[in-house]
Amino acid sequence: MAKYIGKRLLYMILSLWLIVTATFFFMRIAPGNPFTSEKQLPPEIEANLNAHYGLDKPWYAQYGDYLLKVAKWDFGPSFKYKSQSVNDLINEGFPVSFILGLEAILIAVAFGLILGIIAALKHNRWQDYTAMIIAVAGISVPSFIMATFLQYFLAIKLGVFPVARFETFMHTVLPALALASTPMAFIARLTRSSMLEVMSNDYIKTAKAKGLSQGVITVKHAIRNALLPVVTYMGPLTAGILTGSFVIEKIFGIPGLGSHFVTSITNRDYTVIMGVTVFYSIILLASILLVDIAYGIIDPRIKLAGGKKGE
Amino acid sequence: MQISKDKFQLVGTKISEAEKISKPSLSFWKDVFIRFRKNKLAMFGLVLLGVLIFMAIFGPYMTEYDYRTNDLTNKNQSPSSEHWFGTDDLGRDVFTRTWEGARISIFIGAAAALIDLFIGVLWGGISGYKGGRTDEFMMRFADVLYGVPYLLLVILLMVVLGQGLGTMILAMTITGWINMARIVRGQVLSLKNQEYVLAAKTLGANTSRIMAKHLIPNSMAPILVTMTLTIPSAIFTEAFLSFIGLGLTPPLASWGTMANDGLPALRYYPWRLFFPAIFISLTIFAFNVVGDGLRDALDPRLRK
Numbered sequence: 001m002a003k004y005i006g007k008r009l010l011y012m013i014l015s016l017w018l019i020v021t022a023t024f025f026f027m028r029i030a031p032g033n034p035f036t037s038e039k040q041l042p043p044e045i046e047a048n049l050n051a052h053y054g055l056d057k058p059w060y061a062q063y064g065d066y067l068l069k070v071a072k073w074d075f076g077p078s079f080k081y082k083s084q085s086v087n088d089l090i091n092e093g094f095p096v097s098f099i100l101g102l103e104a105i106l107i108a109v110a111f112g113l114i115l116g117i118i119a120a121l122k123h124n125r126w127q128d129y130t131a132m133i134i135a136v137a138g139i140s141v142p143s144f145i146m147a148t149f150l151q152y153f154l155a156i157k158l159g160v161f162p163v164a165r166f167e168t169f170m171h172t173v174l175p176a177l178a179l180a181s182t183p184m185a186f187i188a189r190l191t192r193s194s195m196l197e198v199m200s201n202d203y204i205k206t207a208k209a210k211g212l213s214q215g216v217i218t219v220k221h222a223i224r225n226a227l228l229p230v231v232t233y234m235g236p237l238t239a240g241i242l243t244g245s246f247v248i249e250k251i252f253g254i255p256g257l258g259s260h261f262v263t264s265i266t267n268r269d270y271t272v273i274m275g276v277t278v279f280y281s282i283i284l285l286a287s288i289l290l291v292d293i294a295y296g297i298i299d300p301r302i303k304l305a306g307g308k309k310g311e
Numbered sequence: 312m313q314i315s316k317d318k319f320q321l322v323g324t325k326i327s328e329a330e331k332i333s334k335p336s337l338s339f340w341k342d343v344f345i346r347f348r349k350n351k352l353a354m355f356g357l358v359l360l361g362v363l364i365f366m367a368i369f370g371p372y373m374t375e376y377d378y379r380t381n382d383l384t385n386k387n388q389s390p391s392s393e394h395w396f397g398t399d400d401l402g403r404d405v406f407t408r409t410w411e412g413a414r415i416s417i418f419i420g421a422a423a424a425l426i427d428l429f430i431g432v433l434w435g436g437i438s439g440y441k442g443g444r445t446d447e448f449m450m451r452f453a454d455v456l457y458g459v460p461y462l463l464l465v466i467l468l469m470v471v472l473g474q475g476l477g478t479m480i481l482a483m484t485i486t487g488w489i490n491m492a493r494i495v496r497g498q499v500l501s502l503k504n505q506e507y508v509l510a511a512k513t514l515g516a517n518t519s520r521i522m523a524k525h526l527i528p529n530s531m532a533p534i535l536v537t538m539t540l541t542i543p544s545a546i547f548t549e550a551f552l553s554f555i556g557l558g559l560t561p562p563l564a565s566w567g568t569m570a571n572d573g574l575p576a577l578r579y580y581p582w583r584l585f586f587p588a589i590f591i592s593l594t595i596f597a598f599n600v601v602g603d604g605l606r607d608a609l610d611p612r613l614r615k
Contacts, residue, residue: 015458022464026471136352140596142547144554145570145588148577156578243462247554251574262555265470273470277463284460 005293012285019281023274024066028059075275080267086275093257094279096166097249100256101241103172104179108237112184113230116191120226121218123196131188138185144247147178151251164253175252179244183237190233195226231295235288242280346608353604359597363590367417370410377407379562390582397582399572408564409586415565416594419480419549420542426484427541428534431491436522438492439499450496453489461486465548469557476559479552483545494537498530532609539602543595550591566591 041049050056054065069076075086119131141149151174155163161174198204199222207217245258253259257276264272337345347353371377388398390405397405438449468482502508503526511521527534552558553567554574561568566587573584 011454011458014455018455019459019464022459023467026467029471136596136600137592140543140599141592142550142595144551145592148570148574148584148588152577152581239460239462243460243551247551250555265466266556268470273467277467280463281460285458 004296005289008289008292012289015285016278016281020067020070020278021063023277024063027270027274070278075278076271078264078269078272080264080269080272086272089260089272090257090276090279093255093260096254097242097245097256097258100166100172100175100179100249100254101238101245103176104183104241104244105237107176107180108183108187108241109230111180112187113191113227115184115188117195117218117223117226119188119192120195120199121214128192132192135185135188135192138181138188141181143178143182143244144251146181147175147248147251150174150178164251166252166254166256171252175248175254178251179241179248182244183233183240186233187230187237190229191226194229195222198222198226201225228295228299231291231298234294235284235291238287239284242284343605343608347604350604350607352600353608356597356600356604359593360601363413363594363597364417366410367413370413371407373410374404374407376404379403389580397580397586399569399583403562405569405583405586408569409566409590411564412566412569412587413590413594415476415559415563416546416549416591417542419476419483419565420545420598422480423483423487423545424538424541426480427488427491428538430484430488432495432527432534434488435492435495435497436499436526439496440503440518440522440526442500446496450493453492456486457489459486462548462551465552466555466557469552474557474560476563479549479558483548487541487545491534491537491541494533495527495530498533499526502526502529536602536606536609539598539605543598543602546591546595546598 047056054062057065066076073087075090078084078086078089115131115134119128119135122128151163155161155174162168162171165171204217204221207221212220242258245256246262247258248254249256249259250262257279260272261276261280263269264276390397399405399408434449434453438446438453464486465482468485469478472478472482508521508525511525516524549558549565550567550570553565554571556571558568558571559565569587570584570591573580573587577584
């Protein structure tokens with residue numbers, strides 16, 4: 001187990017290093033320098049600015065500085081908003097995104113499981129078809145389109161929910177629903193197929209033969225085992241929620257990290273783009289690692305150290 | 312189980328005729344087609360796809376407008392017999408632009424799938440066939456690259472390379488091929504020790520012939536499914552990027568840019584967002600159900 005985690009950590013660090021390095025060099029070759037917008041700076045001032053941000057050093061020194069700073073969790077200043085550092089932006093925006101993301105994950109998991117279980121229990125009946133049509137629709141409609149539809153019909157036309165902003169719980173319902181729609185559909189499909197597989201196992205037949213009721217069999221025997229593939233989906237789920245938040249926060253005017261990120265892209269605020277990308281990558285890689293470890297703990301059939309799954 | 316009598320038929324009493332196969336033998340692809348045709352949802356997706364592709368080709372010619380000419384006297388018109396899907400804030404016809412957008416979305420999807428196919432088959436094929444150190448190195452490289460979050464990398468590349476159709480396809484395929492490579496490698500690994508490959512080797516076939524004649528054709532089923540499912544994800548990525556302002560440059564129309572332009576006007580001119588939104592969803596839906604149907608038809612063991 002320790003060996004496995006060590007190996008995975010090594011890969012994670014390699015991937016992260018690749019991301020940090022790539023962001024660093026990408027931003028250097030990106031068109032325009034950070035002060036292009038300041039129109040015609042006197043050379044002395046530009047030299048001072050460069051010195052202030054360490055841009056007068058050779059590239060390898062800058063690269064080394066950047067690596068060290070990232071390792072110390074310091075993403076540097078924002079080039080566009082002089083008084084704000086990237087860390088400030090993350091500290092201010094991430095809690096908002098986190099609440100929204102958590103809500104979306106809860107919705108996705110809860111409704112996805114319910115839909116999937118109903119579909120499997122009523123296999124090939126109308127409940128199954130309805131659930132699967134909902135699932136295919138959820139997968140096909142991109143989250144930002146779901147968001148605009150929800151906003152237009154439920155908020156603007158019917159006025160059931162507030163249109164935008166992030167103040168009360170009611171403000172979070174529509175964005176969380178929009179974020180959850182695609183992952184919910186994936187979870188529903190996963191749960192259904194894994195439930196169907198589990199339900200055909202011998203131990204379910206044994207449970208039936210013992211005279212257990214359908215409810216007990218489903219809850220005690222089937223769902224527990226059917227949940228395993230759903231756990232593996234938690235990694236991609238986090239990724240989906242995270243990237244989904246870029247657009248959802250933009251649509252609903254939520255001051256989270258996602259909307260800061262999109263603004264920084266429009267502004268070509270390179271340090272923010274770099275910092276937030278690295279920050280997101282760390283979260284993603286860490287959550288995928290956590291999910292894999294959790295999976296190994298939940299399912300004793302999987303030997304992590306051997307690297308062979310299932311057999 | 313009830314089996315009715317008329318399912319059985321006397322084929323003849325002579326011994327020579329008893330062994331005759333009475334039904335025409337089906338090739339693999341015919342069999343796949345028959346299974347696919349039975350899947351109603353997949354057939355619906357295929358028809359829908361046909362309609363969408365037809366409209367992408369002919370749609371822009373169905374009106375007298377073109378996608379880039381501004382007509383400021385007619386801006387933000389609601390759908391009418393004059394402008395079927397209304398007009399946008401520069402007076403451009405939304406119907407024409409929607410089908411221009413279809414061309415671009417489908418082109419991006421197809422291009423990304425083909426490039427992924429090319430690199431993935433090459434990389435996965437070599438890695439799986441050579442095995443040993445080559446395999447180890449090639450797959451570790453893929454693993455590290457795979458760890459990089461896809462959409463973040465694409466966003467980063469778009470920021471650096473600048474907006475445009477070519478850079479978008481490049482950004483999508485730079486890590487997009489890994490999935491294909493892994494699938495091809497898995498297939499090649501399981502096929503390369505089969506007897507017919509050994510037979511081909513004994514007959515003197517070289518590596519590239521074995522790959523092209525035996526290994527790749529036998530991996531066609533998962534390759535095809537992966538390709539079909541790459542297209543909707545590429546279409547989604549395009550729309551997503553355009554929606555956060557990293558898409559194509561105006562006046563080019565894509566569904567993502569149209570949706571992005573339409574968003575601020577959602578309250579008053581909802582059609583400007585709804586038409587592209589509906590067609591993005593329909594296209595992704597069609598490709599998804601065709602892909603699912605193809606997977607079930609190609610490998611009925613997987614059907615749930």
